[in-house]
Amino acid sequence: MGEMKDADAIGEFGNPTCGDLMSIYIKVKEENGQELIDDISFQTFGCAAAIATSSMITELAKGKTLEEASNISRDDIAESLDGLPPIKLHCSNLAADALKDAIKKYRENKK
Numbered sequence: 374m375g376e377m378k379d380a381d382a383i384g385e386f387g388n389p390t391c392g393d394l395m396s397i398y399i400k401v402k403e404e405n406g407q408e409l410i411d412d413i414s415f416q417t418f419g420c421a422a423a424i425a426t427s428s429m430i431t432e433l434a435k436g437k438t439l440e441e442a443s444n445i446s447r448d449d450i451a452e453s454l455d456g457l458p459p460i461k462l463h464c465s466n467l468a469a470d471a472l473k474d475a476i477k478k479y480r481e482n483k484k
Contacts, residue, residue, distance in 0.1 A: 374416070374428065375415075376396075376398065377400065382475045382476070383396055383478065384470075384473065385397075386467050386470040388467055391463070393464065395415060395471040396415060396416045397471040397475045398416075398475070399413050409436060410436065410439065411435075415427040422458075422464040426468040427471070430445060439476050439479070439480075443473055445469055445472065447469050448465075
């Protein structure tokens, strides 16, 4: 948890309705011709479910290729947390979208 000062990219996503805001920081390394998430952290302003989903996506994505990480779904996050109340499922969307935003920004910056 926390800001990563030397991040390769930062993904941000929020929900104006509930006020949750997530930032996902990634550090990428190349290994055997693949780009892997070497380090990942988050900063989240929101409810406990928002914080839990942000934390879980960092656990799920670390060590994965960018392609594998971009395929992590809200269902993967919710299942890893042993479920979320229906009213809080949107938090898992925010976490997945913030990670996808970080990966997109990394790829754009690399060009």
